[in-house]
Amino acid sequence: MQCxxxxxxxxxxxxxxxxxxxxxxxxxxxxxxxxxDNAHLxxxxxxxxxxxxxxxxxxxxxxxxVSPLFFPGGDIGSLAVYGTVNDLATxxxxxxxxxxxxxxxxxxxxxxxxxxxxxxxxxxxxTGVMVxxxxxxxxxRGKCDGVYINTSGIGTIxxxxxxxxxxxxxxxxxxxxxxxxxxxxxxxxxxxxxGFEGGIKSDSAPLADMVAGLIEAEIDxxxxxxxxxxxxxxxxxxxxxxxxxxxxxxxxxxxVSREVSAFCEITGIxxxxxxxxxxxxxFLPHEFAEDCLGLLIERDKINLxxxxxxxxxxxxxxxxxxxPYGVIRILDIPSxxxxxxxC
Amino acid sequence: MKHLExxxxxxxxxxxxxxxxxxxxxxxxxxxxxxxxxxxxLKYGIDRLLEDNIGFIHGPGCPVCITPADKIIAAMEIxxxxxxxFCSFGDMLRVPAGGGDxxxxxxxGADVRxxxxxxxxLKIARANPExxxxxxxxxxxxxxxxxxxxxxxxxxxxxxxxxxxxxxSLVLPAVRYILSSPDNGIDGILAAGHVCTVSGYxxxxxxxxxxxxxxxxxxxxxxxLLRGIYSCVRLMESGKNIVxxxxxxxxxxxxxxxxxxxxGEVFRVADSEWxxxxxxxxxxxxxxxxxxxxxxxxxxxxxxPAVSESNECISGExxxxxxxxxxxxxxxxKCTPEHPLGATMVSSEGACAAxxxxxxxxxxx
Numbered sequence: 184m185q186c187x188x189x190x191x192x193x194x195x196x197x198x199x200x201x202x203x204x205x206x207x208x209x210x211x212x213x214x215x216x217x218x219x220d221n222a223h224l225x226x227x228x229x230x231x232x233x234x235x236x237x238x239x240x241x242x243x244x245x246x247x248x249v250s251p252l253f254f255p256g257g258d259i260g261s262l263a264v265y266g267t268v269n270d271l272a273t274x275x276x277x278x279x280x281x282x283x284x285x286x287x288x289x290x291x292x293x294x295x296x297x298x299x300x301x302x303x304x305x306x307x308x309x310t311g312v313m314v315x316x317x318x319x320x321x322x323x324r325g326k327c328d329g330v331y332i333n334t335s336g337i338g339t340i341x342x343x344x345x346x347x348x349x350x351x352x353x354x355x356x357x358x359x360x361x362x363x364x365x366x367x368x369x370x371x372x373x374x375x376x377x378g379f380e381g382g383i384k385s386d387s388a389p390l391a392d393m394v395a396g397l398i399e400a401e402i403d404x405x406x407x408x409x410x411x412x413x414x415x416x417x418x419x420x421x422x423x424x425x426x427x428x429x430x431x432x433x434x435x436x437x438x439v440s441r442e443v444s445a446f447c448e449i450t451g452i453x454x455x456x457x458x459x460x461x462x463x464x465x466f467l468p469h470e471f472a473e474d475c476l477g478l479l480i481e482r483d484k485i486n487l488x489x490x491x492x493x494x495x496x497x498x499x500x501x502x503x504x505x506x507p508y509g510v511i512r513i514l515d516i517p518s519x520x521x522x523x524x525x526c
Numbered sequence: 527m528k529h530l531e532x533x534x535x536x537x538x539x540x541x542x543x544x545x546x547x548x549x550x551x552x553x554x555x556x557x558x559x560x561x562x563x564x565x566x567x568l569k570y571g572i573d574r575l576l577e578d579n580i581g582f583i584h585g586p587g588c589p590v591c592i593t594p595a596d597k598i599i600a601a602m603e604i605x606x607x608x609x610x611x612f613c614s615f616g617d618m619l620r621v622p623a624g625g626g627d628x629x630x631x632x633x634x635g636a637d638v639r640x641x642x643x644x645x646x647x648l649k650i651a652r653a654n655p656e657x658x659x660x661x662x663x664x665x666x667x668x669x670x671x672x673x674x675x676x677x678x679x680x681x682x683x684x685x686x687x688x689x690x691x692x693x694x695s696l697v698l699p700a701v702r703y704i705l706s707s708p709d710n711g712i713d714g715i716l717a718a719g720h721v722c723t724v725s726g727y728x729x730x731x732x733x734x735x736x737x738x739x740x741x742x743x744x745x746x747x748x749x750x751l752l753r754g755i756y757s758c759v760r761l762m763e764s765g766k767n768i769v770x771x772x773x774x775x776x777x778x779x780x781x782x783x784x785x786x787x788x789x790g791e792v793f794r795v796a797d798s799e800w801x802x803x804x805x806x807x808x809x810x811x812x813x814x815x816x817x818x819x820x821x822x823x824x825x826x827x828x829x830x831p832a833v834s835e836s837n838e839c840i841s842g843e844x845x846x847x848x849x850x851x852x853x854x855x856x857x858x859x860k861c862t863p864e865h866p867l868g869a870t871m872v873s874s875e876g877a878c879a880a881x882x883x884x885x886x887x888x889x890x891x
Contacts, residue, residue, distance in 0.1 A: 375642065444530065451617075451874050507536040508543075508748070510571025512884045518863035520629070522616035522874070523642065 186297035187213040196291040201321030214297060215283070215317055218304040223280075223315035231315035233280055239340035241276035243267060246333040252299065254373045256365070256385030259332060260302030262460060265389045266411070267336040268310045272391040273407040273463055275346035275398070276338030278310060284318040284333040291329055299330065310389045312336070342398050348425035350405040355494040356472035357430060358465040360393065360479055361386065361486030362438035363415050367457035367521070368446040377449070383442045386486075388461030396482055397465075402475050406466040409459070416455040416502065417516045418464055423500045430502045432492030432514070449523075455504075456517035462486075466494065533747030542752035543575050550579040550759050555711050557847055559701060560718030561588030561875025562746050568884040570748045572755075580755065583711070583847035584880075586700045587718055589665040590617050590873035591845060592800040595833040597693045598623035601662050604691060604826050605636040611654060613647035614662040615669075616640045620872045624833045644669075644676035644690075651680070651688035660822045663690045667724040670694045670811060671785035674792035677813065677820050689822040692813055695798055697721050698729045699809035704846055705737045712847070714758040715741040716751070719773035726781025730769045738767045745773045792817050801869060802835070802842025841868035844877050851878040858882060 188210060199206040216224050223231040247263040257265075264281065271278040283303065287296065307314055344350075365386040372383055390409060397404060406426070408418045415437070419430050439447075439454045447454050467475060472490050479488040502514040532538075558564055564584045567573050573582050586592060598621060605612035605628065612628070619628040619640065632638035637657075641647050644661050651659035663673040673694065680688045697718070704710060717730050722743050730741045740761030744754030754772040761770060771777055789811065798810020813821050823829070838856045843849040851857050851870070861867040863879060870876035 377642075448530065506570060507534070508539045508571060508575060510574050512569070512571060515883055518872075520620075522619060522640065 186294050187217050188293050188297070194293055196287050196289060196293060196296065196321055198289050198321050198323065201287065201319050207319060211317075211319060214300055215319070218300045219283070219307065219314035219317075221313045221315065223313060231280070233315065233337070235279070235337065236339055241271050241274045241338045241340060242335070243270040243274070244333065244335035245270060246331060248328070248331045249370060250328055251370070251373050252295070252329055254370045254385055255382050256369055257387035257460070258299060258302050259330065260299035261306040262387050263332040263334045264303050264306035264310060264312070265387055265460060267334040268312060269390045269409045269460075269463070271336050271338035272389070272394040273346075273409045274338070274340070275342065275344055275394065275404070275407065276340050277395065278312045278336055278338040278391050280315045280337045281307065281312050282316045282318075282335045283314050284320075286320050286322060286327055286331040286333075288327045288329055289321055289324045296330065303332075306389070310391055344398065344404055346404055346407055348406050348422050351422070351426040351428055351466050351494055352405065352468065353494065353496050354469055355405055355466045356469045356490055357419075357432065357492040357494065358467070358472060358475060358479075358488055358490050359410070359415065359437070359462060360390070360465070360488045361462050361483070362440050362443070363410065363459055363462060364439055364443040364447070364454035364457035366460040367414070368443050371450075372446060377446075383440075383446060386459055386461035390461065390463055393479065393482055397475060397478060400474070400478055402467060402471050402478065404465060404467050407463050409463045411460060412458050413517055414454070414456045414458055415464070416453070416514050419502045419514070420516045422464070422466070423502055426494075427500055428494050428496050429499050430492055430494055431511075432502065432504050434504050434506045436489050436491045438487055438489055451523055452521050453517070455514060456521060469493070530747065533745070533749045535749060538749045539575075539752060542749065542756050546576060546752070546756050546759050547579055549756070549763060551763055553579055553581065554713045554759060554762050555581045555583060556714045556716060556755065556758060557583040557585050557704070557712045558716040558718075559585040559587045559697060560721065561591065561873065561877065561880075562720065563587075563716060563718060563744065563751065564877050565875060565880045566746050566748065566751055568880040572748060572751055576755070580759075584844065584877040585847060586704065586800065586803065586845045587666065587697055587721070588845070588870065588873050588875040588877070589669070589695065590621055591841065591869040591876050592695060592803065593618070593621070593664045593693045593869070594799045594801045595623035595835060596831055597691065598628070599831055599833055600823060600828045601691055602626055602628060602631045603828050604660055604822055605631050605638050606634070607658075607826060609657050610637065611650055611657050611659045612636060612638045612662070613641045613650060613659060614638065615642075615664065617872070617874045618662060618664060620866075621869045622866050622872070644673045648676045648679060648685070648688060651685055655687060658687050658689070661688075661690045663692045663694060666695055666697050667721045667789070670789050670793065671724060671782075674788045677792045677817050678788065680820060681817060689820045689825050690813070691822040692811065694793065694811035695800065696795070696809050696811065698725070698733070699806050700800060700803070701733060703803070703806045703809075705733065707846070710847065712739065714739055714762045716754050716758060717741050717743045717769070719743055719745045719750070719777055722773070722777040722781065724782050724785045726779050727769050727771060727777065728779060734767045734769050740767055741769045743769065743771045743773045743777050745776065800845070802845050836867040839868035841870040841878065844870055851881040852885070854878070
């Protein structure tokens with residue numbers, strides 16, 4: 184599909200595209216409204232007015248500032264949809280509506296903006312959510328890095344499970360839905376031009392279908408957490424701290440691809456600390472673990488889920504990892520920005 | 527990555543642990559020179575697998591840790607100058623000095639960039655002729671050849687907007703310094719494979735004779751380390767004060783002559799300060815007179831000021847192998863990776879960071 188904004192006239196975003204006048208109206212209606220096409224985007228009211236079934240509702244927001252905007256396995260557009268959809272899904276909600284706020288740098292390529300918008304629209308369609316409201320701002324050149332996107336999401340909780348750290352029980356099994364460390368390594372490799380042979384593709388993907396499938400199969404899920412910034416280590420430590428429990432995991436059970444292992448070797452960064460965008464941890468009673476693994480394998484033919492550990496209530500809140508030599512160590516959260524080592 | 531699996535093979539690890547236990551007739555104290563070895567030993571739990579037989583003393587081989595605080599202050603000052611792009615290795619950015627670090631300099635508006643190689647800094651200089659590009663050249667024999675090559679190329683190309691803040695150090699003089707302390711208690715040494723790929727190990731042969739102790743050259747994977755420790759234990763048991771190269775897939779006795787020649791072309795040896803330790807004779811590299819134009823300190827007229835260090839931090843004693851990180855009252859409480867008092871807590875090769883990351887700090891509180 185061609186970019187609907189005449190490129191010969193406006194090949195680049197100008198300040199006026201966010202100024203509230205004619206140019207902005209053209210951009211909003213020709214680009215965003217056209218791409219996200221749905222009944223709520225009629226433009227008659229200042230807010231989208233939604234019919235949401237009575238009951239528990241989940242509401243979340245996240246901002247996306249990834250650089251580069253396009254990376255192996257995804258782009259900022261699909262990421263901005265999947266990321267927020269995944270936050271809803273891992274709260275046990277059925278994602279329904281999104282908002283989309285764009286902060287665009289003056290001079291940004293109109294065609295690239297169209298590609299990003301198309302990618303968002305496709306991701307929204309794939310995950311069954313509607314983008315029902317939005318905002319566009321243009322900032323002076325140099326005031327942002329191309330484009331930033333904020334999405335907020337609303338979803339409904341249509342079951343009786345309380346999917347949260349407070350539901351975690353002694354002996355719960357801890358599963359992850361696939362290999363770890365792809366997204367962060369793919370983005371860092373692309374940004375720093377590390378040029379890994381074979382390349383690392385981001386795992387960026389929606390998790391909502393997977394969660395819905397597990398709930399439908401009456402798997403007694405206690406808690407879910409997507410393994411985004413800070414990676415598996417941060418996610419498990421946050422949960423240990425919120426639930427007041429310890430989590431023991433086994434290193435040999437945590438899948439890491441050869442490409443990601445190579446990236447970690449070269450940079451000295453721990454795979455457990457690297458961001459993922461299509462993986463989650465599942466906490467559930469041990470007797471459900473096998474069924475859950477089976478369902479995950481059935482749904483996702485590519486990524487291998489794994490039972491990586493268990494929960495113990497020992498009066499502490501820590502994550503420990505046992506290596507293949509039988510030595511147990513602490514798995515801590517990363518400190519600040521991940522910085523590659525010198526040699 | 528096939529090879530990685532080989533060098534992490536659990537059966538091989540168990541085999542060497544068993545052999546070490548059988549061979550050691552008493553408890554030995556081994557110093558591993560390099561921070562990379564320290565991290566691997568703690569991360570893989572080799573210290574705990576061998577705790578009945580081997581005590582480890584962690585050596586001074588963490589390039590980020592020993593970079594003097596006054597050089598970091600000079601780096602922050604140069605980076606804050608107008609029209610400067612300041613390039614540094616990633617794990618130097620968080621190292622504290624005088625209450626700041628390069629990340630906070632960047633947050634205050636300086637153009638501080640992380641690079642993976644000095645050659646990348648050179649590319650940035652070529653692409654930005656209107657800016658002045660400065661590379662923070664730190665590290666041991668491992669990073670010095672690439673730094674030397676960058677300066678050499680800059681001179682060949684007459685690239686006038688490129689210079690270096692040099693703080694290179696040499697490992698052998700520091701090993702000698704530590705062993706000269708009469709009560710060091712060290713029975714054997716694990717030399718760092720990476721440095722030896724460049725420097726070779728003839729220099730270690732002199733040290734083994736002079737200080738009467740065996741030295742084994744090792745790699746950084748669990749099986750490499752354990753094979754090296756096993757070799758060292760056998761030598762200590764038999765009283766053979768020689769160097770054994772257990773990292774022959776990367777290291778030869780004479781090292782890499784091309785790399786050393788490049789270092790010699792650009793740098794000369796000089797006395798050098800090691801943070802927390804002090805001046806060690808002939809342990810540093812400075813630019814030769816012919817390359818003095820590329821010295822950022824001269825170009826910016828910055829004199830590295832003397833800095834007073836935290837009087838609570840014992841990182842100097844840790845680097846000399848005299849104390850363990852957990853002997854420090856600030857360890858894990860006042861001093862953490864988020865709020866470090868010393869460089870050894872932030873560097874990816876620092877001993878304090880290794881203990882903080884891999885040991886159960888919280889249990890000690």
